[in-house]
Amino acid sequence: MPRLIQMYITQVIIGFGVSALFVGLLLWLNVANLWHLISTSNVGFVAVLMLWIFNGIVFAGVQFSIAIMRLSDDDTPGGGKRQTQMTPDLVPLTVPAENDSQTLLKKRLQR
Numbered sequence: 647m648p649r650l651i652q653m654y655i656t657q658v659i660i661g662f663g664v665s666a667l668f669v670g671l672l673l674w675l676n677v678a679n680l681w682h683l684i685s686t687s688n689v690g691f692v693a694v695l696m697l698w699i700f701n702g703i704v705f706a707g708v709q710f711s712i713a714i715m716r717l718s719d720d721d722t723p724g725g726g727k728r729q730t731q732m733t734p735d736l737v738p739l740t741v742p743a744e745n746d747s748q749t750l751l752k753k754r755l756q757r
Contacts, residue, residue, distance in 0.1 A: 653710075653713060654710060657706060657709045657710040657713050658706040658709075658710065660706075660709050661702055661703075661704075661705035661706025661707070661708070661709040661710070662698075662702035662705070662706060664705045664709070665698055665699075665701040665702035665704075665705045665706075666698060666702075668701055668705070669694065669697050669698045669701060672697070673694070
């Protein structure tokens with residue numbers, strides 16, 4: 647079996663294991679009264695199964711993504727040339743302003 651496929655299967659198993667732990671904690675801590683909803687419903691098993699599978703898909707994807715990103719073999723030095731950043735000089739500007747609010751109101755009403 648190719649190494650990448652073997653790694654994918656391993657990460658999916660880990661992701662679904664984390665999902666089972668997460669769903670177990672959700673039920674044990676009774677988040678949003680979830681334990682009561684599931685235990686008193688006749689389709690509670692289906693709800694738990696769906697919660698586990700959908701969270702398993704998410705956690706498996708995240709687990710595999712992290713594993714892939716950690717595979718990089720980058721031997722080149724990174725970070726650019728370490729040049730100083732050029733910043734422009736600040737120049738003060740004068741802006742004419744009118745203090746008369748009646749004049750401003752008249753100008754706006756004429757538009």
